[in-house]
Amino acid sequence: MGYKELGQEILDNVGGKENVKSLVHCATRLRFNLKEDSQANVDALKNLSGVAGVVNQGGQFQVIVGGDVKFVFNEIEKMLGSQSFKEERTEDDKKGIISKVLDTIASIFVPIIPALTGAGMLRAFLALFTMLGWLSTDSQTYQFLSLIGDAAFYFLPLLLASSAAKKFGCNQYIAITLGAVMLHPTFVAMVANAKETGDSLSLFGLPVTIANYGSSVIPIILAVWFLSYVEPLVDKFMPSAIRIFMSPLFTLLIVAPITLILIGPLGTILGNGLGSIVEFINSYANWLVPLxxxxxxxxxxxxxxxxxxxxxxxxxxxxxxxxxxxxxxxxxxxxxxxxxxxxxxxxxxxxxxxxxxxxxxxxxxxxxxxxxxxxxxxxxxxxxxxxxxxxxxxxxxxxxxxxxxxxxxxxxxxxxxxxxxxxxxxxxxxxxxxxxxxxxxxxxxxxxxGIDEEKESPLSESQVAETDLLLNKIGGIIASPIAGEVINLENVADEVFSSGAVGKGVAILPSDGKVYSPIDGKISATFESNHAIGLQSDSEMEILIHVGIDTVTLNGNGFTSHVSDGQKVSKGDLLLEADLEVIKNNRLEDTTIVVVTNSGDFSKIEPTDKKSVNVGEALINVTADN
Structure with a gap:
């Protein structure tokens, strides 16, 4: 599956572009901020080839892709287009304050980390080279490289303004302009002169705190957050005929002065206060925080x-x-x-x-x-x-x-x-x-x-040897993962499976709740509810075992998993246990479905003609394309 196809599948299964508030990525994960987490199809996402797992924590819906995440992100970003990512401030937002804060921090800082990391490494190597005597600080080469390494940090407010604007849903370029105001050479010169002469600065008769905002963090974030409230308010009261040029004018005239007079100094105080707290801790217990x-x-x-x-x-x-x-x-x-x-x-x-x-x-x-x-x-x-x-x-x-x-x-x-x-x-x-x-x-x-690798197996040595021989000979036999009565997939009371939309296969009315691996391979997907499991065989068959109909609603009650994502398994290894009584007591069917989710890759998928099967007996014959 290519990056574009994978991106489309991921976007569809998080609820479509309409359900996406914002999207960033880190080294291995796509980090979605969704309007409704419940609209995301976690099971389907975990079954996607190219997705290593799904985590919904820290205020973000995270899809683990791995080292290719940047390429998948680029494709999804194209699909999202120019849609607004403005946060909806609704009273029914169920996220806690900690999740909201973490989500905000991640959304603002993750996009700019590559720039800071690249510049930081350059500064680090410059320090090393000068210490070793390989590069003179008086050389123009050093001065240019130092300039390149310092730029991202000095103009950090501009980078933060851009990403904060996306997070808070306001005009990105007005936000960047606010950052530029704080770093403008004229303002920097005015501050330097005031420090030297002892004079004060004022705007509209109100005092402006003498502060430098180069490399600062908190002031610009607070300023853009304030902008996100002022901008829509100005737009609301501005006549449509003149809104295109008058709204930005009044927005800047309101936000920029308040930033210089109030918000910037407040952010500086908070930043210095945070540094003082850390310094205080380091003074009395410098070992504590690193520990x-x-x-x-x-x-x-x-x-x-x-x-x-x-x-x-x-x-x-x-x-x-x-x-x-x-x-x-x-x-x-x-x-x-x-x-x-x-x-x-x-x-x-x-x-x-x-x-x-x-x-x-x-x-x-x-x-x-x-x-x-x-x-x-x-x-x-x-x-x-x-x-x-x-x-x-x-x-x-x-x-x-x-x-x-x-x-x-x-x-x-x-x-x-x-x-x-x-x-x-x-x-x-x-x-x-x-x-x-x-x-x-x-x-x-x-x-x-060490690690615990022991697993339980119900198969006798002769059964394992027999199945091994069959697999090695044909390369496409799926053994029965559970004992019970075999029924046609078309008779399953779930249209998703009975229609063959998930893949071709067979269903079993189980006589026992223990589910064993039907192949040699690895676990490709597990689920928080433990009601289903995905496997990939060594011969590239992708298999889904789904215990019960609508058993995901039990939220794991009655299910016990014995494996994890990516784990290597052998035929007969115990995968999970289901309490069939719990399923029935909740008025749900315990029908267990076994399907080949990549059925299109094979020419024939033929279920057994037996009416009942035991664990380890041949269940499905899969024939590869010629």
Missing amino acids: LVGTFTPLLVMTGMHYGLIPIGINMLATSGFDTVAGPGMMVSNIAQGGAALAVAFKTKNSSIKQLAFSSGISAVAGITEPALYGINLKYKKPLISAMIGGGAAGLFIGIMNVGRYAQVAPGIFALPSFFGEKGMSNFIYAVISCLIAFVVGFIVSLIL
């Missing part, structure tokens, strides 16, 4: 709460040029996750787990943790605990040694150059030691704890 960040970053990432750390780190860089909160703790946490995942690669005997653990572990060390977090560490629990121990140990060390970074970069091993700065080599050396602590502790603890 907490290093330990709990994986949990923050899972909930989206790590985006609350980003503005704190950026604000510290803007006010003091030294971040001891977000960057160092998140860096050692990511490296500890990589160490824990790589230990799994050394420990496991399962080739599929070994391959995933190795590749995702390397990715985590480089700063991209989602593959390791969701594919290995969270799935097997013990590696996650190991990563948190490693991150906490390294976080404690960097806190005690007061290690910080001098630039905003992606938190991974390649962030180390950002630790060069005014403290010289000592800060860098301590950062390197902290990375070693994180990796070694995470690796060793994970190696000791």
Whole structure:
């Protein structure tokens, strides 16, 4: 499936473009802000080839795509076109205040992170090259590179104005103009002159606080938020004949002065106050914040709460040029996750787990943790605990040694150059030691704890051998995952399945609630309600096992899953258990559907002609296209 097709499927299954308030993406995930989360078809999304999972947390509906997320995002953005993403301020918005704040922070900061990361890495390497004597600070080359590296940070209010305007649903270019007012050379010169002479500044007779807004964070966000209320109010009262030029005029005349007189100074006070709080904590317990960040970053990432750390780190860089909160703790946490995942690669005997653990572990060390977090560490629990121990140990060390970074970069091993700065080599050396602590502790603890790979199987050795022979010979036999009476798919009381829309297959009236793997392959999709499961065979068959009709409404009651997304399985492994009595007591049918969701890839899909089957017996014969 191409990027365009995948993007269209994802957009359709989140409720269509009409249900999308805003969309951003990070390294691996599409982050939707939906009008109604209930309109999203989570089951269908998880079954899409190219989608690794779905998470609805932190005020965002997140679709995990992986490394190709940027290309899928670009296609969806084209489909959304120029539609407004203005937030609807409705009283029935059920999101809590924490979710709203996190959603706002993520929506504003995620789009600008690539610019800050690129510029931050350039600044970090410049510091390294000058320290090593490879580049003179007097050279024009250094001056130009320094200019390029500083631009994104000095003009940060412009970047934030653009993304904040999209989030708050106001005119993007008026918002950028507000940022430009705060950074205009004339205003900067007026502030510098007032500081030198001791004179005051005033606008309309009202005092203007003498403040510099270069690299600032909070003032412009508050200004654009205020703009989002003023702009529609001006539009409402402005006659339509002159609205096109008079509305922007009055909007600027209202918002810009209030920004300079009130909002900007307020934002400066809040930013400085935030820095003072962090400085106070560091003065009395400098080990505390890095310890907490290093330990709990994986949990923050899972909930989206790590985006609350980003503005704190950026604000510290803007006010003091030294971040001891977000960057160092998140860096050692990511490296500890990589160490824990790589230990799994050394420990496991399962080739599929070994391959995933190795590749995702390397990715985590480089700063991209989602593959390791969701594919290995969270799935097997013990590696996650190991990563948190490693991150906490390294976080404690960097806190005690007061290690910080001098630039905003992606938190991974390649962030180390950002630790060069005014403290010289000592800060860098301590950062390197902290990375070693994180990796070694995470690796060793994970190696000791290991992972649980044992699975229950109801098949005898002869049954397994018989099915193996059949599969190896034909390459397309799906064994029965459950015992019971076989019925035609057309007779199922669910039009989605009976019509063949999901795929061709068969249904079973189960005599037992245990569901076993019908193939050798991997788990391609699991569901929060545990009522269904998706598999992909080694011969590329994509299979959906759906227990019961409308059992998703039970919200997991009566269902127990024994597997996770991406897990390697063998024929006869226990996948899930369903309490058939719970299903019947809720007046639902327990009919279990087995369908090949990529039926179009095969020439024939022939269900068994048996009236009843036992677990492990041949159920569906799938013949590949010639």
